[in-house]
Amino acid sequence: MSALLSLKNVWVEYGDKVVLEKVNLEVADGAFLSIIGPSGAGKSSLLRLILGQEAPTRGKILLDGAPLEAQCGPDRGVVFQRYSVFPHMTVLGNVTFGLECPAAPFAARLFGTARRKAEAQATEMLEAVGLADSLHLYPAQMSGGMQQRLAIAQALIKRPRILLLDEPFGALDPGIRADMHGLITRLWRDYGLTIVMVTHDIKEAFTLGTRVLALDKRRHDPHAPHRYGATAVYDLPLRGPPVPAAEPETQLQPVAATN
Amino acid sequence: MRWINWHLTKRDRLIAGGAPILLLVVFYLITAVQRHAVNPSDKILPLPSAMASAITALLTTPDPLSGNLVFWADTLASLQRLGLGLGIATLFALVLGLLIGALPPVRAALSPLVTGIAVIPPIALLPILFIALGLGETSKVVLIAIGVAPVMVRDIAAHVASLPREQIIKAETLGANSWQIIARVALPQSMPRLLQAIRLALGPAWVFLISAEAVASDIGLGYRIFLVRRYLAMDVIIPYVAWIALLAILMDVTLAAISRRAFPWAHGDGR
Numbered sequence: 108m109s110a111l112l113s114l115k116n117v118w119v120e121y122g123d124k125v126v127l128e129k130v131n132l133e134v135a136d137g138a139f140l141s142i143i144g145p146s147g148a149g150k151s152s153l154l155r156l157i158l159g160q161e162a163p164t165r166g167k168i169l170l171d172g173a174p175l176e177a178q179c180g181p182d183r184g185v186v187f188q189r190y191s192v193f194p195h196m197t198v199l200g201n202v203t204f205g206l207e208c209p210a211a212p213f214a215a216r217l218f219g220t221a222r223r224k225a226e227a228q229a230t231e232m233l234e235a236v237g238l239a240d241s242l243h244l245y246p247a248q249m250s251g252g253m254q255q256r257l258a259i260a261q262a263l264i265k266r267p268r269i270l271l272l273d274e275p276f277g278a279l280d281p282g283i284r285a286d287m288h289g290l291i292t293r294l295w296r297d298y299g300l301t302i303v304m305v306t307h308d309i310k311e312a313f314t315l316g317t318r319v320l321a322l323d324k325r326r327h328d329p330h331a332p333h334r335y336g337a338t339a340v341y342d343l344p345l346r347g348p349p350v351p352a353a354e355p356e357t358q359l360q361p362v363a364a365t366n
Numbered sequence: 367m368r369w370i371n372w373h374l375t376k377r378d379r380l381i382a383g384g385a386p387i388l389l390l391v392v393f394y395l396i397t398a399v400q401r402h403a404v405n406p407s408d409k410i411l412p413l414p415s416a417m418a419s420a421i422t423a424l425l426t427t428p429d430p431l432s433g434n435l436v437f438w439a440d441t442l443a444s445l446q447r448l449g450l451g452l453g454i455a456t457l458f459a460l461v462l463g464l465l466i467g468a469l470p471p472v473r474a475a476l477s478p479l480v481t482g483i484a485v486i487p488p489i490a491l492l493p494i495l496f497i498a499l500g501l502g503e504t505s506k507v508v509l510i511a512i513g514v515a516p517v518m519v520r521d522i523a524a525h526v527a528s529l530p531r532e533q534i535i536k537a538e539t540l541g542a543n544s545w546q547i548i549a550r551v552a553l554p555q556s557m558p559r560l561l562q563a564i565r566l567a568l569g570p571a572w573v574f575l576i577s578a579e580a581v582a583s584d585i586g587l588g589y590r591i592f593l594v595r596r597y598l599a600m601d602v603i604i605p606y607v608a609w610i611a612l613l614a615i616l617m618d619v620t621l622a623a624i625s626r627r628a629f630p631w632a633h634g635d636g637r
Contacts, residue, residue: 160535179538190530193537195554195631204550205540215549245631258536265540 110169111136111301112157112269117166118336119152125336126152130166132320132339134269139295139302141316143309148322148337150305154273157303158183170268181209184262188274191258192246198257199242202229205264229264235297236260236290252283256290263298272304276311288315319343412601420601436590440606444587445613447503448575451510455571456564458511459518460556466519467526468552469544477523484516489577496582506578513574514567518560525559526552558632561625565618572614 110133119127127149134140144150155161156168162177169175170182185191192201206225207217217225233239236256246254255275262270272291276284292315295302306312312319321341328334374382398411412420424437432439462480465472488509495505495512529552537547579588587606594602626633 158535158539179535181539181541183539185536185539187532187536190532191536193533193551193555195629204537204542207550208537208541208543208546212543212546215546247631261536262539267539 110134111138111171112303113169114156114163115167115169117156117163117168119149119156119161120164120336124333127156127163127322127338128336129338134301134303136301137299139300139315139317140304141312141319142303142305142322143307143312143319144322144337148324150322151273153322154271154303154305157269158185158271181205181265182268183271184265184267184269185271185273186255186258186262186275188277192254192261194246197243197245198233198238198249199226199229201246201257202232202261202264205261229260232260232264233257235263235294250283252279252287255279255287259291259294263294263300266298268301270300270302272302272306274306275304277307284311291315313345317344317346319345409598409600412604416601417605420599421605424602439585440587440590441609441613443585444575444579447506447578447586448510448571450507451575452514452564452567452571454507454511455515455518455567456560458515459522459563460553460560462519463522463560464526464548464552464556466523467556468548473523473527480516480519480523483512484520488513488574492578492581501582506575506583509578510571510574514571517570518563518567521563521566522556522560526556529555554629555632558625558629561621565621568614568617572610576610 112132112134114130114132117127117130117132118125130153142150142153152161156163157175159175159177159179167174179185193204196204203217203222203225206228207215210221210225211217216222230239230242233242236259238253238256238260241249241253246257249257258275275291276287279287288311291302294300304312304315319341320339321343322337323340324335324337325340326335394411395414398408398413401408401411402413421437425435427436428434429436429439462476466476466480467473491512492505492509495508499505499508533551534547537551542550575586576588576591579586580592583589587610591603591606
């Protein structure tokens, strides 16, 4: 099975400091990849590479077989731990913005029927994440969990090929976090998403992911701690992509493990 | 209780804030009355009655040369210069600040220039402006604009540059181009800061206005103060200074109110 995203012998170096070395990774369509690892093991660097925020020092990154542009684009959605939503826009405005960008390159906003259409679509997306009652609130008036719901809706309205989550639930309290796990699993299944999530929480990584990737340094020189970079030390396939719940008649063969 | 935890009620705040002002007024009145007891024609500390009659004359008696009511003509001329100067500075702050803050090439090209202009004491430019632009309105307006614009530009640029990186990345993943990010992400979030920058620029702007009017003018609040100084006319100077203070406070309060009304998200409360 061809990979949606593949990293081929990717290195990230800042001067003498090697952050990632020799990372080879194939992410299949529909996978939920959790990335874990100690602090400073390059988890966020890897995410920035996939996001296009940074270019690899060496190696290639392919998305759908084409080389990835070293610039963020609408084919990759992202949810950060914080600052993911625009504080000056209402909930509805935050989600509608993603629809306005491609449609209005010069005016930067939509008017009239086009606007109402975009807002209807955004409202539908917000209903899916459970924010239907908060359309006209500003982010500052909402709890952390609601803000992350908004950030997810904002990313999903673009129908990204890959959704990147950078410790998205790290700042939430345990009860809310459990709700969010339910939400992201449901959205992943309903929208057929491909998700790459960086997390500190090992339990979370194993509960949500279909595959867990552990990054760490293979070698360590105590006299030159930056000499060696991190790479994937464990790559654990857990389960295949979700089986669509519909069509109970046909005997659905679980898609062969994608890794 | 620690002083840092001692919060006053609204009534107590009024009393606490009003007391020093009241004390100063009472101190002035006592001193003025004492001086007038010794010398009834004292001009240095005029009594309120003298100030009232001097200002009434300026308010009601038309100027024999121009036919204007001097007080209002002065106020109008000064406010016009201040408004134009601040307006131009605000426009520059918004356009240049956004571009410098959001676009690295523009920052590389213009940031040193803006910094260079910002460190020149504006009053030192006054002779150049008078020579280049003449003694009319233009040089005064330009002095105010040059005086306050660089600081405002740098403030807005710094504010835009300090927007969380995550927000800009997020906007890019939503398909926004540079223009859309400036127009929809950077600009709206700069507006409260811009109003704040105008409030802070009001002080220097008044300084430059009064300076320019003092040096070369034939009308304006600053001109009048420096004109009547020759006659030790404290009965005109003190009310004029009080009037300038009142105008400045009104502008400040108005700008703060506009910011709260127009940008509720920036003040921690919803609409």
